[in-house]
Amino acid sequence: MARAGGLERQQALRIAFYAVPAAILMLAVFAVPLGTVVIQSFTSEASPGFTLASYAKILSATLFVRVSWKTLEITLLATAFALLLAYPLAYYMAQQPPRRRAMLMILVLVPFWTSVLVKSFAFTVILGQSGLVNTAISWLGLPPVKLLFNRIGVIIGMSHFLVPFMVFPILSNLLNQPRDLVSAASILGAGKWRIFWRVTLPLSMPGVMAGVLLVMILSLGFYVVPALLGGRQDMMLANLVDFYAREIIDWPMASALSVILMGTAAIAAIILSLIPGGSAILGGDER
Amino acid sequence: MKILRSTQVVSRRRLLAMTTGALAAPFVVVPGRARGAGRVVVVNFGGAIGAAKQQIIYTSFSRDTGIEVIAVPGPDLAKIRAQVQSRDVEWDVVDLLDSWVPSGARLGLLEPIDEKIVDRTGCYPETRHAYAVGGTIYAGGIAFPTDRFGSRVPQNWQDFWDVGRIPGRRGLRNRPSDIIEIALIADGVAPKDVYPCDVERAFKALDRIKPAVSHWIAQTAQTVSLIQSNETDFTFTYTTRVTDMQRAGVPIGFSFQQNILGVGWAGVVKGTPRKEAAMRLCAYIARPELQVAMANLTGNAPCYAHALSKVEPEARKWMPEVGDANNLFVDPQWWDTRVEDLTRRFKEWLQV
Numbered sequence: 001m002a003r004a005g006g007l008e009r010q011q012a013l014r015i016a017f018y019a020v021p022a023a024i025l026m027l028a029v030f031a032v033p034l035g036t037v038v039i040q041s042f043t044s045e046a047s048p049g050f051t052l053a054s055y056a057k058i059l060s061a062t063l064f065v066r067v068s069w070k071t072l073e074i075t076l077l078a079t080a081f082a083l084l085l086a087y088p089l090a091y092y093m094a095q096q097p098p099r100r101r102a103m104l105m106i107l108v109l110v111p112f113w114t115s116v117l118v119k120s121f122a123f124t125v126i127l128g129q130s131g132l133v134n135t136a137i138s139w140l141g142l143p144p145v146k147l148l149f150n151r152i153g154v155i156i157g158m159s160h161f162l163v164p165f166m167v168f169p170i171l172s173n174l175l176n177q178p179r180d181l182v183s184a185a186s187i188l189g190a191g192k193w194r195i196f197w198r199v200t201l202p203l204s205m206p207g208v209m210a211g212v213l214l215v216m217i218l219s220l221g222f223y224v225v226p227a228l229l230g231g232r233q234d235m236m237l238a239n240l241v242d243f244y245a246r247e248i249i250d251w252p253m254a255s256a257l258s259v260i261l262m263g264t265a266a267i268a269a270i271i272l273s274l275i276p277g278g279s280a281i282l283g284g285d286e287r
Numbered sequence: 288m289k290i291l292r293s294t295q296v297v298s299r300r301r302l303l304a305m306t307t308g309a310l311a312a313p314f315v316v317v318p319g320r321a322r323g324a325g326r327v328v329v330v331n332f333g334g335a336i337g338a339a340k341q342q343i344i345y346t347s348f349s350r351d352t353g354i355e356v357i358a359v360p361g362p363d364l365a366k367i368r369a370q371v372q373s374r375d376v377e378w379d380v381v382d383l384l385d386s387w388v389p390s391g392a393r394l395g396l397l398e399p400i401d402e403k404i405v406d407r408t409g410c411y412p413e414t415r416h417a418y419a420v421g422g423t424i425y426a427g428g429i430a431f432p433t434d435r436f437g438s439r440v441p442q443n444w445q446d447f448w449d450v451g452r453i454p455g456r457r458g459l460r461n462r463p464s465d466i467i468e469i470a471l472i473a474d475g476v477a478p479k480d481v482y483p484c485d486v487e488r489a490f491k492a493l494d495r496i497k498p499a500v501s502h503w504i505a506q507t508a509q510t511v512s513l514i515q516s517n518e519t520d521f522t523f524t525y526t527t528r529v530t531d532m533q534r535a536g537v538p539i540g541f542s543f544q545q546n547i548l549g550v551g552w553a554g555v556v557k558g559t560p561r562k563e564a565a566m567r568l569c570a571y572i573a574r575p576e577l578q579v580a581m582a583n584l585t586g587n588a589p590c591y592a593h594a595l596s597k598v599e600p601e602a603r604k605w606m607p608e609v610g611d612a613n614n615l616f617v618d619p620q621w622w623d624t625r626v627e628d629l630t631r632r633f634k635e636w637l638q639v
Contacts (some may be wrong), residue, residue: 063635121512131516149502149518227505232461232637246365248627249390 043222047172054256064240068260071237074226075219077151078158082215083208086158086166090207091200093167094174108164116161120228123157124148153273158222165218166211173207174200213272217265237261325563326355329380333360336527336551339584348571353565356506367396371557379565380572383419383552386464389623391554392418398555404566407573407590411609413616414550414590422572423587426543426607426614427465431526432514434538441521443544443613444473448496456501458513458522463633464622465524465547467494468615469505469523472545486629490636503637523547526605530586546607546614551587583604634639 044053093104095128111119126132127147134144147153178199185195223238235255245254329345331337337360345356350541359378364387370376383391391397397418407415414421429447431440441447447457447469459466470492471481501519503512510524511532529541553572555565571577578589582598588606589595598606607614622629 061635062630063631063638066635121508124512124516124518128516128518207437221459227461228509232500232503235634235638243630246363247386249364249368249394250627251365 037255038259040252041259043252045250045252051101054252057253058256058260064257067235067237067240068264070235071220071261072264074151074154074158074222074234074236075216077155078162078219078222079212079215079221080157081159082162082166083212086163086210086211087170090167090170090174093171108167111160112164116224117228119160120157120225123153123160123229127153127156135182148229150231151234153231154234157225157229158219160214162218163223165214169210169214170204170207173204173210177203197260209272213269220261220265288630293434309574322619324329325353327356327561327568328359328377328380329568330359330362330378330384331382332362335531336585336587339581343580343584344571344577345568348568352564352567354567355567362398365558366393367391368529374558376556376559378556379559379561380553380555380568382422382553383440383601385489385549385552385617386476386622386626387620388419388554389619392416393623396557397558398557398562398565400555400569401566404563405570405573409575409593410573410590411592413548413618416552419552419554420569420573421550421590422553423581423585424580424590424607424609425549425551425587426526427523427547427549428526428545429521429542430511430529431521431540431542432517432538433540435520440540440542444469445475447521448473448492450499452497456518457496457499458502458504458510458519459496459500460510460523461503461505461634461637463511463629464626465523465617466633467492467629468547468617470496472615478613481615482618482621484621490632493636511537511539526607527586530605543607544613546611548607548609548614549615550590550616 022270041054042050042052046053049206056188093101093108096104098193114122124131128134129144129146131147133147137144147156181203182195185199190198220236221238223236223242226234226236227239238261241254241257241261244250244257311570316563331340336355337358341356341358345358348354349356349378355374362382362384363385363627367378367381367445368438370378400420400539408422410421412426416422429441429443439453440455441449441453446575450457454509459469467484467489468481469485470489471484472478473496476485476488502513503508503520504513510522511528513519514522515532524541526541532539553569555562555569569618573590575589575591575594578591579594579597581587582589582594582601586602586605588609589598592609595603595606595609631637
């Protein structure tokens, strides 16, 4: 027992040794600047010393509260929509032979290679009042649909960007599922639908959780898409961070807003880790 | 195990070499700032106007002085502040937006303009600032499609607000600057009486136009692209955006009644080791004859009344009458301390 413990400790030490360079790098380029942001959020441009002025300002202004809720609302909607699009896609890709899958992978990756800004302008051409979709609709004799400069536009634009981030964790999970399980279930008489529902889907939950977490954290920081494709009410916290950091040059305010945004993402990560199967994504025990 | 050890020995040696190399790199690869007065780093907004600056201003400056100009894109007041605070100034001359000039001066991010080096005799007073030189005057106003409405388009801000008489979708910006001024002019305030702005009156006027505004535009490029794609009809935009569209064959027009005028500024970053070279470049930016050459290329007006007559007629057509009582120079000083509260109020107003 004692010997096993010693071995385990040795193993832990060896792992720690290999982790040191990465840890030092993360400390220098990530933790220190992040700490500076947190500290800065408790300062003020007006006077030195510790103050909660920025947080008080944020909590007392209706704009910040409203925009925070809107950010959460848009994030959840975009994540749900991306999941709905990505799961069937990942499922289909997992069933294809490797060469075909590689081809499909490239297609999924294409949105990665264009800037969000350019894509947002391109969406105007497709979804606009006299765009491709509405032209097609009017040929069918139907009234035009408003697909842009409202919540629909924001969700379409964001999902388009986010789908790859959802596809890859789910796909890698599906590919790693033992094929024998499906065969076993099939031999025991389960239909295709039942196999999916009782075997594949529950086993894929860690992948889904990873995708959801990744996409949610990304969505929380969006601001170009809502600004270009949204309506006047679609405003996100990141816009306010940008405003305070670059226009007002009030860095304590920008920091405080960032800390709130970061806290929200952290809470999302913690909630996910509490869900069974969710902890695997966050580096927990996978056995 | 043996293999592992042998690779470790090699990698340790290599690691040592690499580490030494990495540590020595800053001393071998001399950064720009260490080279002294032989060069000057200038930051501009790029695009066609950035190219024109390179062609006209930087080239003649380098030819005359022998000082090399390194142009980089993306002026950003926050980055200027980061450089000043860390005492690691890499930028020397930076193009500035109207609103950055008073805040940059207030926050101590800019060097005062050296009047002994920079000659601004005869420029419009609105284009003169103790901490920045005016390089150009740009004009904002109403853009409209020329194919959809015939002559029933708004030509001034009263028209723009008169939705009953001139129907059509409107597009304004999603920020208060310019928009507060426009609302007051639309409400009947004479341009000379706009400052200090009656904010309550402006918001009341904005309440009236709000239902007719289809877009509160975030990006300047959208002010004309939305007219082109028939998403909106009449917007607030700038002359250069309209000429770009016209060149591309888009049926779009611009009104020269009641223009909102702004200044394209440049400033010198506080604490630059190349201050003198930077000031000398500012002197070139302020030169009337170079501003005329810039105006011919870009369509933005020079900062001198006497220079305007030297602009080629074709480019002159796109320039506002600077002295016209119907036009308004934005006053960044008025905005300086108010922009935060007004932006918050404006965004809240947009949310409901």
